[in-house]
Amino acid sequence: MIDLWNEENLYIVAIAALLPLTAGLVIVQVNPYFALVMRGILGAVAALVYALFGAADVALTEALVGTMLSITLYAIAVRSSLIMRLGIIEPDLPPEDLLQTLRQPLRPYHLRLELVPYPDQESLQAALQDKEVHGICFSPNPEITHIPYEIQTRVPRLYQILSGHLPLETMARLNPTPEFTPTNSL
Amino acid sequence: MIDGLSYGLMIVGLIFWFWGTLPLVGDRSVLFKLHSLSVSDTLGSMSMIAGLLLKIPREWPLLILALISLAIWNTVLGYVLAYCSYRDEDDD
Amino acid sequence: MNGIIIAMLLALLIPIYEAYRDSHIWQKMLAFASIATKTSMMILVVSVLRDDWMIGVVGVLILSVGNAALMLLAHVIKRSDEAGVYEP
Structure with missing residues (x-):
């Protein structure tokens, strides 16, 4: 278990705070294509946070499935339905x-x-x-x-x-x- | 001595990063930003990886792989983004 | 070493702000490309800092595969641009 409030590990808290920030940015997007790009940014940040907490497998899955596959599929879905x-x-x-x-x-x-x-x-x-x-x-x-x-x-x-x-x-x-x-x- | 060199390389990489990323905030055209971003991001990241390589030479296969994939992918990505965004720049 | 990670975090905040601010699709894609490279570099630095091979391998994989997602997305956006004059 990492001691988060130790001064040495404060950077982990700072990086983890990026996750709700980017997630909020996804929500406020109106244009579906902008939201897709923002979802990609959220995926990259999420992979970073997961890797930081030692969950290498989760980070890899987030990058490959959560970011690459889902964004491509959603982009095609948005393109052909709107x-x-x-x-x-x-x-x-x-x-x-x-x-x-x-x-x-x-x-x-x-x-x-x-x-x-x-x-x-x-x-x-x-x-x-x-x-x-x-x-x-x-x-x-x-x-x-x-x-x-x-x-x-x-x-x-x-x-x-x-x-x-x-x-x-x-x-x-x-x-x-x-x-x-x-x-x-x- | 080696330690100082590796820190120096990483700080050079950071300077490259900031130098290339700060123009992103301005209102310049996409191609201008793409140029500064791809040059500085690739060079900065490569110098950072070189610094890491000096710090832990034991993990050299991994870091060399990162170095090569960074050089190739970022160049290709620069070309693809420029090609895809070019038609938009026409009517600006 | 912690200072370097904090500085990288500050460099990461710039493209995030840019992606939020600019309402042009290709400017957002540029910010995305920058963020993808920067986050995987941060993973690599953390892996060396902690001397953890496993995280390092994940960092390298994301570095090389994350860009593929960007290229696919760029092509889909380009094609919807052409077909329907989709103005951002």
Whole structure:
């Protein structure tokens, strides 16, 4: 047993105090990617503290599993879940400024926008029906409406996020989500 | 004599550490910080390990392994970080 | 020898503060890289201080493997950067 309050061993107390400090820093992060980097820092400090107290095996496990494996897996999980897949028609891509405007309301929620191209209108609608994409963006027949683009999403929460955004509403029409039924739920 | 030399090497390593880590707090670009950090961290850590090696020559295989892995990994890591962060620096 | 460890601890606090302060993802990654090297060096120094082989082996392993985690994470972040224009 190490005598912690001996003056010789005071540095152990100082280093151990880093553990709650970095753990607190993990908690206050809002952005998921920042939290992952902070978790890596916490893992490095934790391995140091464990090794300091003589638990070499625990320190090694923390470094290999707690830091390396879990961070990589979480990074992939965050990357593939915080995403909005938007179906588009390949030949007439929506203009870049529309996509930039579409990204603005998604940014506070750390959502990425991924474009999924389809050859024509029918397969685009089918993809929305089959839940391959979260939303679709297409230009309707110009004789009926003067608005160049329409956005349709099947997720009510995405409609909620996008509908409050004024610059987007001037550039494209946002169709309301169909009525929530067991068949169109996630 | 050997003891003094090993302490001297470790203190040189510490000076390198502080010299390379203090620019991290400023608002310089990532590549500038990466350069000072990778040079000083690697050199400082290597001189520290050399100091430890003089102190306990009995554990030389372990310390030599640490020396080699430090030199190789930190260089590779510097390259990888620079490569990955480069696209971001473009639009600054 | 205790003084050296205290000085290393002070050097370790700088990147931790930087990681907390800066809200740019690559600056945080740099701080992480610095911390990973510094903690494993501290483990090595402590192992020599206590003349304990076991801790020393762990320090060397963390020194060589800890960087691999950083590279994997860097590549994942780079790819989500490219695909979705993820602005920090």
